[in-house]
Amino acid sequence: MEAKTVDAGLLQSRYRLTRQRSAVLRALGEGTHLSAEMILERVRAEMPGVSLGTIYRTLDILRGIGLVQIFSYGGSAARYEAVLDKHHHLLCSECRSLTNVTAEGVERIARDMAAREGFSDIDFSLTVVGRCRDCAKHSHLQSV
């Protein structure tokens, strides 16, 4: 029952552990940077009939508990991922692919920023937007 590991956070919370929530957690354990629709697809594979509304409600709860992290960047649908390690994001402005990257030193800077302005209970994330290797290769567009 490795599910227990995944579900632990929910069990410890004030929320009920339902099959739907468990399935969402499992989906997020298998894939990363999933949109709500993509999660719905995966969840429905083993449990048809689940609604998108439930996915969104669940994701919201999981984010509140701190099990899930949202990445949203104007326009497209938000992406969700399980909170495992602390990492940052590279977003390709062309193909919209997302890459996780770890980076040293960001935490200290973030904590300094927060301290200077009196922020508490912080989370932080460095996002780099640019053109990924593949898109740079496959296109002959000039940089602006």
Added chain:
Amino acid sequence: MEAKTVDAGLLQSRYRLTRQRSAVLRALGEGTHLSAEMILERVRAEMPGVSLGTIYRTLDILRGIGLVQIFSYGGSAARYEAVLDKHHHLLCSECRSLTNVTAEGVERIARDMAAREGFSDIDFSLTVVGRCRDCAKHSHLQSV
């Protein structure tokens, strides 16, 4: 005609300089972290009849040229600001207020991340989400 300074970027671009675009740039020069609606309000003050669609189209162009920066964080409407200095953001998870902060060292880290993964033409931004001083003071909620 200080407008020239503001309009320069557009004049140098392949886009036409219209009264609407000029007004959007001026609005962004006066306020920061404005939503499209807020910009519309300001622009309409001097030029009634401008449409929201035009604001969005203009903002998109300005972002493409690099004159404007978007900040979007799930749920609420995106915020726009003129690109003046390089800064980062503190977002209060409670009152949703946005604060600009400059920080040393972020650029080198971002460039390292990009280099490691082969990203080019990058822009980067460190976002810290937390509880601002005021919200921490006025509420007696426990940290999660």
Added chain:
DNA sequence: CTCTCTGCAAAGCATTTGCACATTG
């Protein structure tokens, strides 16, 4: 058994788009 969760379908926003006319260069 009570309280919470879910599916369904409709509503809500923010943003985008097609089109005919107006404007810029």
Added chain:
DNA sequence: CAATGTGCAAATGCTTTGCAGAGAG
């Protein structure tokens, strides 16, 4: 003038919500 830009209004896409029945503890 030819090419672009604009207003209008409708369309789109993502996310949220009200409600009545189902499920968890």
